[in-house]
Amino acid sequence: MNPRSKSKSPLKERIREAVHGEILSAAERVFGASGLGAAKMEEIATAAGVSVGTLYNHFADREALLTALLDTRRAELLDMLDDVVEQMKSEPFPAQLGRFIGTTVEHLGQHRPLFAMLIEEELHSGRGRLRGKPALRELTARCQRLVEQGLKQGALRKQDAAVYPALLMGFIxxxxxxxxxEDTLRLSPELVQAMVRTFLEGAGARA
Amino acid sequence: MNPRSKSKSPLKERIREAVHGEILSAAERVFGASGLGAAKMEEIATAAGVSVGTLYNHFADREALLTALLDTRRAELLDMLDDVVEQMKSEPFPAQLGRFIGTTVEHLGQHRPLFAMLIEEELHSGRGRLRGKPALRELTARCQRLVEQGLKQGALRKQDAAVYPALLMGFIxxxxxxxxxEDTLRLSPELVQAMVRTFLEGAGARA
Amino acid sequence: MNPRSKSKSPLKERIREAVHGEILSAAERVFGASGLGAAKMEEIATAAGVSVGTLYNHFADREALLTALLDTRRAELLDMLDDVVEQMKSEPFPAQLGRFIGTTVEHLGQHRPLFAMLIEEELHSGRGRLRGKPALRELTARCQRLVEQGLKQGALRKQDAAVYPALLMGFIxxxxxxxxxEDTLRLSPELVQAMVRTFLEGAGARA
Amino acid sequence: MNPRSKSKSPLKERIREAVHGEILSAAERVFGASGLGAAKMEEIATAAGVSVGTLYNHFADREALLTALLDTRRAELLDMLDDVVEQMKSEPFPAQLGRFIGTTVEHLGQHRPLFAMLIEEELHSGRGRLRGKPALRELTARCQRLVEQGLKQGALRKQDAAVYPALLMGFIxxxxxxxxxEDTLRLSPELVQAMVRTFLEGAGARA
DNA sequence: CATGAATGAGTCTTCATTCAT
DNA sequence: AATGAATGAAGACTCATTCAT
Structure with missing residues (x-):
């Protein structure tokens, strides 16, 4: 009631959140499709069904929008992954590996444009403003921990362990x-199984 | 009309070639460092020690320069790789695989900025003018042939063979x-050996 | 139709007046501090403790707000000045001059941001919408009348009388x-005395 | 001849200088007419007979152009004034004062749009990037020195000397x-004489 | 041919104004 | 009548490309 009151109407607040999310979602599509450098603010606005001005009511500038988007998506991916990993601390390594790859593939498969963005983020990290560690590097760090689990359980060979994280990420x-x-490659559970099997047992025919 | 108008002085011709190469080399550095989208013509000119105008005397426009650069580098890489593969058609598969990965790693390691460019090329293929198949896809095609060799030799398991090319490229x-x-990861022969071993025998401890 | 539809509640009316005044006051501060061109509606709203929308409920647009502000302040200054002048028609010229300068200095000193605004108003008069004669020009007209008084009383020399109004305003x-x-310069009665003395007797040492 | 040679063609260099000057001159007209805040880069470009891009080839941005303009004009005015003052160190004070005011009036009269710019500069100094001391404050400093000369020569009264610089500038x-x-007010030598006379002898009728 | 200043279309960003709640 | 998010026209700035010297 008081005009100076900061308690915004819950409705307005909910609408604002919705618009915010819609913008992020549109930004994901456009940045993913056009590239981090080529995406235009107007494109994003149109894709989100708002005007350019509204973009700037929610994010300080193009940079801030991109950063917010990457930060959000990185957090979603990593949080989900960390949860999954936490839940299966005591399972045997091959199962852990399967769930790890499976969860990652599933999530990235769901957010198609995201992967291209993350690759570009990694490529350009170092240029421009210094954001937090790129998502793919964080992901590699999770691979690292997983590999350490595998070593501890005696499920992985020690010999080349130093490169395993990079190679695992390489599979992904x-x-x-x-x-x-390629439309032939389905991001299916079978694919995940093939990745796990090949990583653990190799592609070579047994003697 | 003048007979000299066609047969250029060999000296001038050689100079022209040198400048051409210098521009491509500068372009590689700048495109690699700044990104395919962010690299500026002026930067490239400066890096090549010429003026912007000269860039346009050698290439129709930015697009043409980039295309020429990618085409040149792709051809260099693939030609070299095809030669190597040709030379060892009859060797055992593990040796073939080692030479294949080794050659690729060596070449890309030599042309550092190139890898980032190829990743971007792959990312953006589909956008803009339709260039030939991206280098990395060609490279994957070579992996494919190699895998077929391995299958024919009975050196690879048939089960997941469909994904092997993608996984092999993934390692790279x-x-x-x-x-x-990461400065710790040296692109050494040992690394190549680890890649081959892991690909063929897997990372899992033998029972 | 409803009798209340015309005769607004006196309370609401009083509130409306208060908000109106608060907006003008905030506008004065913001326009004065940021400049007539750079001041932003949002700034003014915040300074007034209302929302932008409310600004537009009281004034048609930015221009109207600025005009109202300048008109109000001009009227306040000129009315007060005219009153003072009226009250001392019969006093000797030096006293008139002192009161005139004193009143002006006092008023402008009280409304600090105003002076900058008036200078800008004068500068930009001629550009944009044609507002009434700028306050400073009205003020100069008052100087003119004062000078005429001085001439009539024989208190001023005729020789350069045409420039006296401009020079008097120049002092201010x-x-x-x-x-x-400069914080050293206090807008004190002594300063006013110095201005009067210098204007009438000059700065030169007497022979 | 050497492409890396930095010795630009004198002709090109002269043209560049001409364009540079033309831009400054156009900027002076446009900034003066539209105001420091309202002047548009496109207007300036058009007034200078060049394209917007050319503006940015000569000045980093709007701010830099404005700064360069003000710095240039300030230097021209102050240098000229300092020269004049230097030349007449030994003359009697009234002559000095006349020359000082005369030179200033003449110069500013020649560069009509400049005065408005200087007033705005003074108004806005403190806002935005901190440039050097505004020209009008520098000019006031020159008045200060002049007043000190007058005091030393015994040509000025000591009593109100502290305000004389401000009052002198006020006349201008x-x-x-x-x-x-006002078209009636000619910036003539007679006007300057009137200013000098009024400043030294006052406007009051002699007893 | 090389040069580099000029060009102007294309983007980002700002901010006065509107209007649904 | 107050609110503040949405709007989009306007203006600053960039950079690929051209062309006179």
Whole structure:
């Protein structure tokens, strides 16, 4: 009632949140499709069904919008992953590995444009404003911990363990790069199984 | 009309070639460092030690310069790789695989800025003018042939063979992504050996 | 139709007046501090403790607010001055001059941000919508009448009388310009005395 | 001849200088006419007979152009004034004063749009980027020195000397403010004489 | 041919104004 | 009548491309 009151109407507040989310979602689509550098604010506005001005009512500038988007999506991915990992601390390593890859593939598969964005983020990290560690590097850090689990359980060979995180991430990178332009590659549970099997047992025919 | 108008002085011709190469080289550095979208013509000119105008005397426009650069580098990489593969058609698969990965890692390691460019090329293929198949997709095609060799030799398991090319490329992607920001990861022969071993035998401890 | 529809509740009316005045006051501060061109409606709203919308409920647009503000302040200044002048028609000229300068200095000193606004108003008069004669020009007209009084009384020399109004205003301009950035210059009665003395007797040492 | 040679063609260099000057001149006209805040880069470009891009080839941004303009004009005015003052160190004070005011009036009269700019500069100094001391404050400092000369020569009364600089500048301000909208006021030598006379002897009729 | 200043279309960003609640 | 999010026209700035010297 008091004009100076800061208690905004819950309705207005909810609408604002909805618009905020819609903008982030549109930004994800446009940044993903056009590239981090080429995406235009007007495109994003149109995709979100709002005017340019509204973009700037929610984010200080293009940079801030991009940062907010990447931060949000990174947090969503990593939080989900950390939850999954936490829940299966005591399971055998192959199951852990399957769930880890499966969750990641599932999530990125759901947010299609995201993967391209994360690759670009990684590529350009170092240029421009210094944001937090790129999502893919964080993801690699999770692979690292997983590998350590595997070593502790005696499920992984020690010999090349130093490169395992990079190679594991490589599997994910390779699969998504393929999926990006090939419709044959389904991001299915079978694919995840193949990744796990190949990582653990190798592609070589047994003697 | 003048007979000299066609047969250019060999000296001038050689100079022209040198400038051409210098521009491509500068473009590689700048595109690699700044990104395909952010690199500026002026930057490239400065890096090449020429003026912007000269860039346009050698290439129709920015697009043409970028295309020429990517085409040149792609051809260099693939030609070299095809030669190597040709030379060892009859060797055992593990040796073939080692040479394939080794050659690729070596070449890309030599042309550092190139890898980032190829990733971006792959990301943006589909956008803008339709260039030839991106280098990384060609590279994947080579992996495919290699895998077929391995299958024919009975050196690879048939079960997940459909994904092997993507996974093999994934190993290379993963290693370079890591090398991009980590000084610990040396692109050494040992690394190549680890990649081959892990790909063929897996990371899992033998029962 | 409803009898109350015309005769508004006196309370609401009083509130409305209060808000109106608060907005004008905030506008004075913000326009004065930021400049006539740079002041933002949002700033003014915040300074007045209302929302932008409310600004537009009281004034048609930015221009109207600014005009109302300038008109109000001009009227206040000129009315007060005219009263003072009226009251001392019969006093000797030096006293008249002192009261005139004193009143002006006092009033402008009280409304600090106002002087900057008036200077800008004068500068930009001619641009944009044609407002009434700028306050400073009205003030100069008052100087003119005063000078005429002085001439009639034989208190002023005729020789340069045509420039006296401009020079008198110049004294005021000079003093406020100085006061704007110098804390040493107090807008005191002594200062007014110095202005009167210098204007009438000159700064030169008597022979 | 050497492409890396930094010795630009003198012709090109001269053209560049000409364009540079033309831009400054156009900027002076447009900033003066529209105001420091309202002047548009496109207007300036058009007034200078060049494109917007060219403006940015010569000045980093709007701010830099404005700063360069003010710095240039301030330097021109002050240098000229300092020269004049230097040349007449030994003359009697009234002559010095006449030359000082005369030179200032003459110069500002020549560069009509400049005065409005200087007033705005003074008004806004304190806001935005901190430039050097505003030209009018520098000019006041020159008045200060002149007054000190007058005191030393015994040509000025000590009593109100502290305000003399502000009052002297006030005369100039008043005259230009008047001249800005009144065609009757000629910036003539007679006007300067009237200013000197009034400042030294006052406007009051001698007893 | 090389040069580099000029060009102007394309983007980002701001802010007065509107209007549904 | 007050609110403040949405709007979009306007203006600053960038950079690929052209062309006179």
């Amino acid at each position: 990178r390779g699969v998504f790069a393929q999926a990006m332009h | 992607r993963g290693v370079f992504a890591q090398a991009m920001h | 301009r000079g003093v406020f310009a100085q006061a704007m950035h | 301000r008043g005259v230009f403010a008047q001249a800005m909208h």
